[in-house]
Amino acid sequence: MARLLLLAIATFFWTCLAAPALAAPATVTWYGHAAFKLVTPTGKVLLVDPWISNPTNPNAKQDMEELQRVDLIFLTHGHADHIGDAVEIAKKTGAKLVGTFDLQKAMVAYKGFPEQQTDRATAGSFGGTISLLDGEVSVLFVPAVHGGSMDTPNGPVYAGHPGGFLISVKGGPRIYHTGDTDLFNDMLLLKGQVDIMLLCIGDKFTMGPVRAAQAVDLVRPKLAVPMHFGTFPALTGTPQQFRDELQKRGLQKLLRQMRVGETLLWR
Numbered sequence: 001m002a003r004l005l006l007l008a009i010a011t012f013f014w015t016c017l018a019a020p021a022l023a024a025p026a027t028v029t030w031y032g033h034a035a036f037k038l039v040t041p042t043g044k045v046l047l048v049d050p051w052i053s054n055p056t057n058p059n060a061k062q063d064m065e066e067l068q069r070v071d072l073i074f075l076t077h078g079h080a081d082h083i084g085d086a087v088e089i090a091k092k093t094g095a096k097l098v099g100t101f102d103l104q105k106a107m108v109a110y111k112g113f114p115e116q117q118t119d120r121a122t123a124g125s126f127g128g129t130i131s132l133l134d135g136e137v138s139v140l141f142v143p144a145v146h147g148g149s150m151d152t153p154n155g156p157v158y159a160g161h162p163g164g165f166l167i168s169v170k171g172g173p174r175i176y177h178t179g180d181t182d183l184f185n186d187m188l189l190l191k192g193q194v195d196i197m198l199l200c201i202g203d204k205f206t207m208g209p210v211r212a213a214q215a216v217d218l219v220r221p222k223l224a225v226p227m228h229f230g231t232f233p234a235l236t237g238t239p240q241q242f243r244d245e246l247q248k249r250g251l252q253k254l255l256r257q258m259r260v261g262e263t264l265l266w267r
Contacts, residue, residue, distance in 0.1 A: 025265040026172030028196060031063060032056035032260040033231045034082055034179070036198060041171040044133050047095070048074040048165065048177050048198075051084025056231055056260050063261075064088075070095040072122070072132060074139075074167070076179030078103055078150035078159030081231070087113050098122045098132070098139060102160025103148075110152045110159075126163060140166040142190070144181035146206065166190060173266045176219065180228065183211040187218040195266070196256075197221035200228035201242045202235030209237045213245030216254060223256040225264075 029037040033054040038046040047070055053060040064085065070093040073086050089095060090113055097104055097113060101123045107113035124130045126143045142164040150159035164179040173195035180200055197219055200206035206228055207215060216224045224246070229237050239257045246252045258264060 023171055023267075025267045026169050027263050027265055028173070028175065028225075029263040030225070030227070030258040030260060031060075034076070034177075034198075034200065034228045035084060036177065036227075037067075038167065038169065038172075038175065040133075040136055040169050042136060044071045044136060045069050046072045046074065046137070046167070047086075047089065048167075049076055049082040049084060049179070050086050050089055051081055052089075053085055054081070054231060059261055067093065069093060072096055072098050072137075074165055074177070075099045075103055075107070076144065076164055076177065077146065077148045077162035078106055079147070079180070080151055082180070083107070083111060083150075087111050090114055090117055096122045098124075098130075098165075100125055100141070100160040100163065102158070106150050106157065106159035110150055110157060126161070136170045138168045140168075142166055142176070142178075143184075143186070144179045145184050146180040146182070166193065176221065178215070180206045183207055183215050183218075185218070187215055190219050192220070194219050194221040196223045196225060196264075198225050198227050201226040201237040201239070202229040202231070203237040204234050207237075209241035209245050212237070212242055213249060213251070216246060216251055217249050221254065223264075224251075224254045225256050225258055 023041045027039045031052050034049040035051045036048045052063050073095045097118045104118040108115045124141045126141045129140045144162040146162040148162040149156040166176045168174045175196045176194045177198045201212040226239050
């Protein structure tokens with residue numbers, strides 16, 4: 001009996017030791033406006049439109065200091081409120097730039113982004129998919145209906161067509177960051193492919209709450225996270241208006257309103 005008991009105990013502890021550890025969750029952090037940080041289950045750090053120092057972020061200084069590791073910076077287009085702090089972060093961390101070929105070239109020529117941190121491996125164009133970080137992340141380049149010029153001391157310059165990204169993380173979520181865009185019918189092609197949709201609702205320069213709710217209706221993500229609102233007085237669309245529009249379509253359960261600085265966990 002004693003031998004059987006010892007064998008059972010040994011078997012139990014061996015099973016516990018041999019069992020694979022639970023994978024860390026992927027995380028999504030909102031810094032306000034259109035700026036997000038994605039951390040993969042293996043700890044890779046991705047930033048999208050990293051205007052960390054935007055006026056809605058009360059912890060901007062601390063957040064910038066804490067960004068000691070960044071692997072990739074995604075830019076949807078060349079407007080200043082989306083380029084944000086990308087150059088400073090890239091110089092500090094060595095992060096590579098993911099964007100269209102035209103936007104990469106403009107960032108190097110006009111904004112001083114380190115040229116060695118841009119290359120064809122991290123460039124793409126609309127309809128194309130690229131594999132990054134040894135296959136841990138894949139990115140579909142999605143078009144957007146917006147402008148794409150870049151401000152310089154000598155006036156605006158061409159910086160490529162604006163877009164968004166469908167970022168698929170191995171062991172994590174499929175995230176559609178719309179960038180700045182109006183509603184367009186080809187969003188329907190993403191239906192069934194999106195776990196988290198990060199979509200602009202501010203109106204005037206992008207979709208407002210009504211058309212953003214229509215976009216959710218087309219894509220049908222598991223979660224719809226509003227962004228790009230309230231940063232400036234001109235961006236009048238609100239999350240409550242967005243909620244009301246989703247409710248009219250029976251989609252209010254998809255809404256996931258994040259607070260600035262909040263982190264969402266995804267297993």
